[in-house]
Amino acid sequence: MSEHYQFGAWPIPGGLCRFRLWAPGQPEVTLLRRDQPPLPMQPLAEGWWQVEAEAPAGTRYRFALGDGPNVPDPASQGQDGDVDGWSVVQDHGAYRWKHSDWRAHPWPQSVVYELHVGALGGFRGVMAELPRLAALGVNTIELMPVNDFAGSANWGYDGVLPYAPDETYGTPDELKALVDAAHGQGIAVMLDVVYNHFGPAGNYWHAITADFFRSDISTPWGDAIDFRHDAVRDFFIQNAIFWLCEYRFDGLRLDAVHAITSETFLTELSERVRAATAGRPVYLVLENERNDAALLEKKFEAQWNDDAHHCLHVLLTGEEEAYYADYADAPAERLARALAEGFVYQGEESTNLGHARGTPSGHLPASAFVNSLQTHDQVGNRAFGDRIFTLAPPDNVRAALLVLLLTPPVPMLFMGDEYAAERPFLFFTGFGSPELATAVREGRRKEFARFASFADPERRERIPDPNDPKTFAASSPQPGDREHPANAEAEAFCRFLLETRRRKLARHLAGAQSLGAAALGEHGVRAQWRLADGSVLSVAAQFGEESLPCPHFPGEMIAASTPHAGEAARGGELPPRSALAWLQEPAG
Secondary structure: OOOOOEEEEEEEEEEEEEEEEEEEOOOOEEEEEEOOOOOEEEOOOEEEEEEOOOOOOOOOEEEEOOOOOOEEEOOOOOEEEOOOOEEEEEOOOOOOOOOOOOOOOHHHHHHOOOOOOOOOOOOHHHHHHHHHHHHHHEEEEEEEOEEEEOOOOOOOOOEEEEEEEOOOOOOOHHHHHHHHHHOOOOOEEEEEEOOOOOOOOOOOOOHHHHHEEEEEEEOOOOOOOOOOOOOHHHHHHHHHHHHHHOOOOOEEEEOOOHHHOOOOHHHHHHHHHHHHOOOOOOEEEEEOOOHHHHHHHHOOOOEEOOHHHHHHHHHHHHHOOOOHHHHHHOOOHHHHHHHHHHHOOOOOOOOOOOEEEOOOOOOHHHHHHEOOOOOOOHHOOOOOOOOOOHOOOOOHHHHHHHHHOOOEEEEEEEOOOHHHHOOOOOOEOOOOHHHHHHHHHHEOOOOOOOOHHHHHHHHHHOOOOOOOOHHHHOOOOOOOHHHOHHHHHHHHHHHHHHHHHHHHHHHOOOEEEEEEEEEEEOEEEEEEEEEOOOOOOEEEEEOOOOOOOOOOOEEEEEOOOHHHHHHHHOOOEOOEEEEEEEEEOOOO
């Protein structure tokens, strides 16, 4: 086991534990174990320090730096006392897997459900949701980051100990039990990981060694991580392997890789992950503002397609501020391009960014793109965490859901989408430092000052305080959220769409080829694909307020966003705020 990993504490033969730390520049490093004498570590080449010692699972330990403070292990696999406390030795061979023969489904068949573990009540809370999600038709869950962060609550993107599940969610074995239980329900599990920055509290790499960061490149989170060092690259690549092998995750979503300051890191990560997990399906999915199609040709399965989301959002809401400005001039035409080719921006100039972005993507399979109506970003980055169901007419959202769930790109639901949740999902933290809490609150309100709707300082003051426990509580689903008849109806519609996808489309989505897409008027779209079995899938949607002539598509109508839309389509009309899908199966 330990041969895969250079960092951290790992059991070795002889009943000992090997402790290693990369700390170039330190004059000495000492291993501290609770209630035991300090043990000097031995210097090795290239800035490494190591010692072998008795330390059974559960041993609490820290490192004393010769030129700095006592620090937790930056590769801690579990903490006692938050990010500043004692690191805890783990024995990953102790968990007894119930579904060790599990193999995940082919990626093109995925239906992804993004969720926040804390909001659902920790690892045990997510386990309780698995039977419902399986019955809904979800076959892949994606956990927002679970690694250790400072304080009582966090989105997850302020993590500082990438190898350690956060204590507030449960124990390492409870996380393994969650993955195991999901596999028992036929659900693959992905994990969101952050390799581009650390959070503002509890990151001790600055104290351990200045070599971990670049002083010549700044990011919104401070000095950029220095991927020119092999040890820094290994710290993150081995972390990816750690989650996939020790916890048996089926895939990773890599957060904001455009903020990683290396041209080769992602390729190396993919190659080493594939080697370490050879023989089993593993999904690697990117968030990448650069729209780099080359990464999706062989190295990575897919990318979150924000282009498709932004087109749909403009069509549903009419919003045109910030990044939505890039899609406001012709949202239906841009959505058609997203459905047919993946990226909307394939080298064109972005008004929002002030430079060109993207490369041609029409040659990629549809499964190289993950489409969504909402994500944690697109909801939580709104000042009041507004859900699409509070921003757009319900019939329009139903139409968009049909387009999402019955087209070949991999669909992703954000928790609550399936029952049209209106409960906000806000940006929340739980920092213990009053100074940091104030800085986060004021920084967030300052961030919205550039929006016309928040020009009034009094309105900005009403933006929820991220560090107020009420903000996290307001973002957590409650037992009664699904009980209203309208929510039950929405969930039944979602279940119908996913069942239709599973029965009629899923097996033939690999190799689906676009037969073209086009705008219908200013607010409508039509698109067609030939699936792997030769069948032809067609969709049409009208998000505007007027009726349009319904396109004549071959085959059987397999879904309509409302009964009225299905009836009207048979009479040659595409009603306002509606969508339909047809399937022509091959002869014989």
